[in-house]
Amino acid sequence: MSLFNVNPDTCNRDGLCVDECPVKIIMLADKKSLPVPVPGAEDLCVDCGHCVAVCPTGALSHRSMTPEQCLPVKENLLLDADQAEHFLRYRRSIRTYRKKPVEKDILSRLVGIASYAPSGHNVQPVCWRVVHDRDEVRRLTGLVVDWMRFLLQDNADFAKQMHMDMVVAGWDMGIDSVCRDVPHLIIAHGLQADPMAQSSCTIALTYLDLAAPSLGLGTCWAGFFHAATMLWPPLQEALNLPDGHACMGAMMVGYPKYKYKRMPVRNMPRITWV
Numbered sequence: 001m002s003l004f005n006v007n008p009d010t011c012n013r014d015g016l017c018v019d020e021c022p023v024k025i026i027m028l029a030d031k032k033s034l035p036v037p038v039p040g041a042e043d044l045c046v047d048c049g050h051c052v053a054v055c056p057t058g059a060l061s062h063r064s065m066t067p068e069q070c071l072p073v074k075e076n077l078l079l080d081a082d083q084a085e086h087f088l089r090y091r092r093s094i095r096t097y098r099k100k101p102v103e104k105d106i107l108s109r110l111v112g113i114a115s116y117a118p119s120g121h122n123v124q125p126v127c128w129r130v131v132h133d134r135d136e137v138r139r140l141t142g143l144v145v146d147w148m149r150f151l152l153q154d155n156a157d158f159a160k161q162m163h164m165d166m167v168v169a170g171w172d173m174g175i176d177s178v179c180r181d182v183p184h185l186i187i188a189h190g191l192q193a194d195p196m197a198q199s200s201c202t203i204a205l206t207y208l209d210l211a212a213p214s215l216g217l218g219t220c221w222a223g224f225f226h227a228a229t230m231l232w233p234p235l236q237e238a239l240n241l242p243d244g245h246a247c248m249g250a251m252m253v254g255y256p257k258y259k260y261k262r263m264p265v266r267n268m269p270r271i272t273w274v
C-alpha cells in the first residue's frame with residue numbers, strides 16, 4: 001500500500017487533508033484532482049491519522065489506519081465548558097484505598113485510554129508496567145523506604161526537608177505514606193536516551209489520572225516512588241525494566257474508600273498578558 005489511498009467516488013476535493021496535515025506532505029495538483037502524497041512523503045509522515053480523521057466522507061485510507069478503524073466523533077458525548085471544568089476540578093489524589101483488587105481488564109482499559117495521550121512527532125514512546133500483585137507493591141515500597149533510610153544517613157538535611165524521617169518512622173509503625181497501601185502501581189517507562197520519553201510519560205500518566213474516576217478508580221502520583229527509581233539501584237534492579245529504559249513516573253491505583261463531596265480551592269492563576 002502507498003502512504004494513502006483516496007476513493008475517487010467519495011473524495012469531495014475539499015483539501016481538508018492538505019490543510020490539516022502537520023508535515024504538509026499532501027497536495028492537490030488542482031481543484032479537480034485527488035490528494036496525493038508529495039515526493040518523499042512516506043519517510044516524513046508521522047502516522048498521526050489527521051488526514052483520515054478530518055475527512056468528512058471517509059474517502060482517505062492511510063497505511064496505518066482506515067476510516068473504519070477510527071471511531072466516529074460522537075457530538076453528544078463532548079463535554080461543554082461547565083462539564084469539562086467540573087470533570088477536571090473533581091479529580092482528587094486518593095490516599096485511602098479499599099483492599100479489593102482492581103480487575104485486570106479494567107486496568108487494561110485505563111491504560112488503553114491513557115495511550116491516546118499526545119506525544120512529540122506522534123512517536124508514542126510510552127511503555128507500561130502494571131504491578132498488579134499487592135505483595136510486590138509492598139516489596140517495592142519497602143525498597144523505597146530503604147532508600148530513605150540511606151538518605152537519612154547520607155544527606156540528612158535533604159531527607160528531613162522531604163519529611164523522610166517521618167515516612168520511615170511511619171513505615172516502622174505499619175503506616176505506608178509512600179504508596180498508601182495501594183493495591184496496584186502503574187509505571188510509565190521509556191528509553192532514557194529518547195528526549196521525548198519523559199514528557200510523553202508524564203502526559204500519558206496525566207491522562208490515566210484523569211480517566212481513572214470514570215472507571216470508579218482512585219489514583220495518586222507516586223512521587224517518592226518515582227524519585228527512588230531514579231536514584232536507588234536496588235529498586236532499579238527489582239523493577240528490571242528493559243535495557244536503556246527508566247521509570248518516568250508512577251501512579252497508585254485502586255478503588256477509593258471515600259468519596260469527596262466538595263472541590264477544594266486553588267491559587268488564582270498567575271498570568272502575564274502581553
Ligand SMILES: Cc1cc2nc3c(=O)[nH]c(=O)nc-3n(C[C@H](O)[C@H](O)[C@H](O)COP(=O)(O)O)c2cc1C
Pocket residue numbers: 091092093094095177178220221222223224225
Ligand atoms: C509529580 C507529583 C508527585 C506527587 N507525589 C505524591 C506522593 O508521593 N505521595 C502523595 O501522597 N501525593 C503525591 N502527589 C499528590 C499531590 O500532593 C497532590 O496533587 C496535591 O496535594 C493536590 O491535591 P489534588 O491532586 O487532590 O488536587 C504528587 C503529585 C504530583 C503532581
